[in-house]
Amino acid sequence: MTFTRTLPLTDISQADACSSSLARSAIAPDHADSLARSLKALADPARLRIISIVAAHADAEACVCDLTDQLTLSQPTISHHLKVLVDAGFLTRAKRGTWSYYSLVPGSLDSVAGVLAAV
Amino acid sequence: MTFTRTLPLTDISQADACSSSLARSAIAPDHADSLARSLKALADPARLRIISIVAAHADAEACVCDLTDQLTLSQPTISHHLKVLVDAGFLTRAKRGTWSYYSLVPGSLDSVAGVLAAV
């Protein structure tokens, strides 16, 4: 325990960003909490597929009907997953007429990826 | 829905790697499953702190006693989290005498980070 590696495992989630640098020491408990929350939002097959489907669309935007077509899940279940992703800051919703269009929040995935890669 | 973005959201988890490129289409369901499994293993505050503590140690190696010192969790709970991380391929265990030393699997975190960043 004499030498300590540089360790920028800092939380950069969009919701509750905390920009303090955690280099040279272990991650702080509250940072671990918020990073875990972000990862939990991603750690579901249906939600990963949703993100992927949205990203694969033109303009990175998709309506719920696009998702019900491709996922074998009920419409309420898909709405639930969408809410989780919006609350976590990975998607945004834009309502136009009767349709709700979901799109990726730029940089939100990269933030999480950056924290993981930095360990 | 005419233009489809390049989308290399492929699974590169260590356990069940599948190297097919998923560019230009949404992620396949089974790839979403295994990526979700990897993310689930990371999506816990205690496990993130464990990874961070191991990474912060000299030689990126720590014994269980180092973890019980810093985490306010029982020893069985910490052993449980360590098992989850080993099973997911993020840590390896080396037993020397009475002590168990855990270390990071090189590249395992970067694999997950790379998949996320590629979306």
Place this chain on the structure above:
DNA sequence: TCCTTAGATTGACATTGGTCAATGTATTGA
């Protein structure tokens, strides 16, 4: 051989989380 120590395993418990049926809410069109 016996005791102590480090750590893993088991079993039980409460909480969280994913899912769907049923229902609610806007918006559009007739």
Place this chain on the structure above:
DNA sequence: TCAATACATTGACCAATGTCAATCTAAGGA
């Protein structure tokens, strides 16, 4: 105004998960 469409919300249910107390296993030391 009424019916249909697109989506959200509620409530309930079951499965998965995090936690700890108790116990087990193995390695040293006296």
